[in-house]
Amino acid sequence: MALALAFHKGEFVPLEEATVGVMTHALHYGTSVFEGIRGNWNPDHNKMYIFRLQEHLERLVRGSRILCMDLPYSVNQMADITVEVVERSGYTEDLYIRPIAYKATEMVANLNLRNLKDDLCILAIPFGRYIDNEGAISCCTSAWRRIDDSMIPPRVKLGGLYLNSILAKTDAMAAGFDEAIMLNLDGHVCEGTGENIFLVIGDTLVTPTLESNVLPGITRDTVIELARNELGIDTVERSVDRSELYLVDEIFLTGTAAHIQS
Ligand code: PMP
Numbered sequence: 483m484a485l486a487l488a489f490h491k492g493e494f495v496p497l498e499e500a501t502v503g504v505m506t507h508a509l510h511y512g513t514s515v516f517e518g519i520r521g522n523w524n525p526d527h528n529k530m531y532i533f534r535l536q537e538h539l540e541r542l543v544r545g546s547r548i549l550c551m552d553l554p555y556s557v558n559q560m561a562d563i564t565v566e567v568v569e570r571s572g573y574t575e576d577l578y579i580r581p582i583a584y585k586a587t588e589m590v591a592n593l594n595l596r597n598l599k600d601d602l603c604i605l606a607i608p609f610g611r612y613i614d615n616e617g618a619i620s621c622c623t624s625a626w627r628r629i630d631d632s633m634i635p636p637r638v639k640l641g642g643l644y645l646n647s648i649l650a651k652t653d654a655m656a657a658g659f660d661e662a663i664m665l666n667l668d669g670h671v672c673e674g675t676g677e678n679i680f681l682v683i684g685d686t687l688v689t690p691t692l693e694s695n696v697l698p699g700i701t702r703d704t705v706i707e708l709a710r711n712e713l714g715i716d717t718v719e720r721s722v723d724r725s726e727l728y729l730v731d732e733i734f735l736t737g738t739a740a741h742i743q744s
Contacts, residue, residue, distance in 0.1 A: 505588035512642020514584035515545030521577030545638030578609035612739035647675035677737035
């Protein structure tokens, strides 16, 4: 029997017991950093494969520094805890694993990150397809521009930053699209609301550079590596014009939740 559980405040607890109070700083101001990690269940091996756990946790630690957090666990310790959450949960299906470090002090009307207590929670839940569409998805370009590094750093998954993605995704879905493609402040193509973007142009792949306010996606990195090493296809990282979205041979999005979605 699978059991929904979490590692929260230093203990393994049933998921419904991993709660926070309404005064929690992160709830009011988005002062959290999180990761989305896939556990892929392989029925033939009867085994859960967690995809690039180390890299996800390293990105979490980078984000925690921006929030002046001093996490009491190393990347290796958090990896061990994650594996234990997954093993103790006992799921035999695909998972979404969510570590979140957050400002836990119950204090409002305080905009200074320092001297606030940090807590960590790692939970795992069953999770199948993110975009509920069998074939190719439909995307619009959002009127909401991707937030700039000079405002909130988009290189790490900060909780408050995601309001930007949420506004774009909500608009896109209300208009009947599956996903929004966000442009930078300067009007160049940036990424999806929770995915990086690749364009197929002839026999090359093109994707916006890491300096164009994209999240340095772990799936993005994997696609670049596999395309080069397995298929001999190079990826050009460059600035992408909006008009190219209408002209290229194919477009696909990459992300932990979405996998590879054309
Ligand atoms: N961009 C954004 C804004 C995201 O939220 C995600 C999902 N983490 C990605 C790109 C893809 O990153 P990854 O492949 O590491 O999941």
